[in-house]
Amino acid sequence: MKTIVSNLMFVLLAVLLLVNGCREPEYQSATSTDMLIGEFLEADSATYSEFTELLRMTGNMAFLKAYGTYTCFVPTNEAMEAYKAGKGISDLSELDPEELSDLVKYHVILDTLSTVDFLDGKLRTPTMYGQYLLVATLFEEGESNAYINRYSRIIRPDMRQSNGIVHSINSVLEPITGSIAELIEADSKYSIFTEALKATGYYDLLNTVTPKEQKEKHWYTVFAQTDSSFARAEIYSYDDLLARYGNTGDPSNPEDSLNLYMAYHILDSTLLYLGDLVTKQAVLTLAPSEVVTIRINSDSVMVNEDYFNGELEKGSYLIREESDNTSANGVFHTLENNLFIKVRYPFTVFFDVCDQPELRKMVDKWRVSGQSVTLTNGQLAGIKWHSDNTIKYLVDNGGSLNPGSIINADYYQITLRTAVIRWVEMQTPLLVKGKYKVWMCTRNTNTRKPIYTVSFNGNMLPNIIDDNLTLPKEPWPTDAELLAMGFKRYNYVPADSVYFYSDKHGRVVGRLAGTIEVPTTGTHTIRVDVINNEMGGWWVDMIQFIPENEDQVWPRLLGSGEPVYDYPEGYVPIN
């Protein structure tokens, strides 16, 4: 027995040795990058000990030592010293604990953001404090550097740890406590604008700040005007402004045109930095049904500069250096010239149904070739459907579908059947008041069999759409023949010149659902209801809203979404 035991021991020992002997090198190779943010900060006490101390004092060290996805902007010890000197204290404990806690929260974001995610403007996720951070790359004295909130320079970006990313910064970030109203008032160059805000009552509105405890914030975005921008419009005082725009003598009356004029400078429930504005075509202002349009001209963001009937209407640009001013309840920008309400005509909206903010955030999926995401009901704020069945977001990899025929290569596959998903409802982008034709742009085949109706704001449109139908071939119908049948080619595929520059299988087509009347400028609801229970699913790419008196065929869109306005000169369609 003894021998057996000792033999067993020997074997065990040998096995242990063997195992240890094998493992050792593995351990060595894998340690260096495997630190948590908290450990990383503690390890470099020469640089980060002050902030580490702050984290400990406020009880925030624990979560930075736990797994998660964090982005942490860490001020260096010098930055912390400067902060304390500015506050006139020698030790952080002299400050109010709540203030310290806010300070920490303002440096941490529950998201992993590397410099690749830095666009012009705010970071995509707010800090744990609730405010967004502004990021900008500035060029000064021959050097370009990334700054947070324009004053804190990023010294070392992108230090990846196992639970997130650390960026070290050279100045402590302080939460902004002033409201938009207060910040505008505090700067004397906005004196006329401030007076007008007060006279119209919008000062109080822009002075309301969502309490800190409340998670959902109410934001405003304001286009402010300086006295010199008024002066360019020959307005030299508030009285001049009142004389120019006031009509009832009571600017606090919402019907008064000065009141509307000021409301036109305010976007309610909206937080749009310049980097966000440039992705919009138009934004709705507080003035009922009135929009301002946005376009970019070389590197300037232009407001209300538009082509109407081929004529360029001069607008105003936003002064970059004086815009993106963060406040406790939103952001304000500064206009170069006077901004006033314009009569708006309907304009075309190509609604790429996959352009949803939730999908945009999936950077590794959104419009990445070959990717797909299964979506559950409720995951997208802008799209709802009947039942708990999932729908699928897909990005074509150029293989299975005719390349370039799906705009931005992305579409949804939705099992549109009376037994599965009976209806789908989508929020439209902003539509200006007016009449439009609605085109449902889908990929059809004879195996794709949903037949459905389309409703706008609950009103059913006349045409019933059958996704079983593809374009007739040989002879290929001309654009005019197609229009007569309620079809159109909405894509423009340069490779398929023989087929009128469209998908050569005639499967990716636009179908006219009918004409709608948009009652107010804003977003509305469009809904499809299926009437049959066949297999095959609904593959939807986009929905187009084209003012009824405009060309319904051109411009067509390249796969990249760029418009093409006509066939190449001299193109003779081959039939």
Added chain:
Amino acid sequence: MKIRQIAFTATLIFSIVLSGCNDWLYLEPEDGVIRQDFWQTKEDVHAAVVGMYCSLQNITERGYYTIPECIFSWGEIRADMADLGSRIRPQYSYIKSGDLLPDNTLFKWNAFYRTINNCNTVIEFSEDVPEKDPSFSDDALRSYQAEAYAIRALMYFYLYRSFGDIPMKLTATTNDGEEFTTAKVKKEVVLDQIITDLLFAYDHATYTHGDAVTDRGRVTKYTVAAILADAYLWKQNYSEASKYLDFIINSGKFTLIPRNQYWFTTLYVDGNSVESIFEIQFDQNILNPFYSLYKDNRYLRASADMMEEVFPLDPLANPDSADIRADGCSYKSSDNYSFWKFFGINDEESRERDQSFANLIIYRYGEILLMKAEALSELGNPQEAIQLINIVRNRARAARTTNFLGSETSSDDVTAYILEERSRELAFEGKRWYDILRYARKNNYANKDLIVNMIMRIAPPEKIQTMTNKYRDTLFHYFPIHADELEANPKLEQNPFFEGL
């Protein structure tokens, strides 16, 4: 830096593996691989030189980007003529959106240093061969060495233009365990070393290897002169550049392929034409990497907007008399704006995948004329420059809408016009970013706006400010050194813009 191959073995292996190259690249495998046994005869030297050329080709090995892909993509991605295509290659899209990250594998320069080491090996170990092989003359030795000096200079020239300050290794690394620990040298020093190497090569290079095709695949005195002239343009030494360009022009050995139905085939499809000075060679056995990158995968394509700007349509002209460099040559609009110089077999039909062996042209006579025009213009002779530009334009039947509108006596106008013409003549030959950078850098970055304005045009709207401000910093004009290199070579410092990244 992981240049730790036993270089002469590697050289030999390349030669053996790639012995399916063009005839002149053909080599009987040698038996011995021990250095002392290898560098014995002039045949050994020849074999090593052949291996050096083969290493320029399409070596696919883990962790290596091929030299042709680097030359093309480094020269095009940052500029305006090439756009991202329908499929995403993150290495490209990050660069395009102004995110130059040190862990982007496209910044790996291994392939260049591997070829450089092959050159160093030839230079160092061929030296003693004449002692052992009496039939190997000193002239022949120097001629082989000249090829190695020239290729080394060419490699450093690409690295210089892409990374700025770089480590320069001028001796062979032959021991597997030998660490490559060389610090960076200033880019001005790099350029001077390149010129020194080229001057040696120029003195010793042969005029010909005996046949016209070999003369396009191996370095001749004309190849050296072309690289040298280009290097002098970067140094803004226009009189020296002019001297070497004259040498090529006056040799009578090169001419523009006339505009006829065979023009495209001769210059780009068959390659090694009388217009060509140096090309990286491909054939049936060694395909170029472009088909899978830019045709199958469409990672990059010609920018449709830029093509309209660079090759504007002349509404008055017959479409059949358009600029021959436009649609169907530089790009093919009906093939998703692909880079047709690599994919066409004529202006209509495409190569098959297994026929993708268009050579990568490094220098050709069209560019020599434009370089000469630039030197003339900069030396205060813009009128003569215009005549040279017109030779290039007339061959291509350039559109009247692109005619010169400036003052013929203004060097500034003419020099600026040459950049435009280069965008037409050398479209998608891997030159555009380097051209823009070279122009912007002239006279202490007097033309920095060239870069900033270009970025404004191509940046995505939500990144315009970030990107233009990055590009305003001239340090950003050079790539970061890849993180792996910094780790492997402790003496290496990151390029200043990216310190701390």
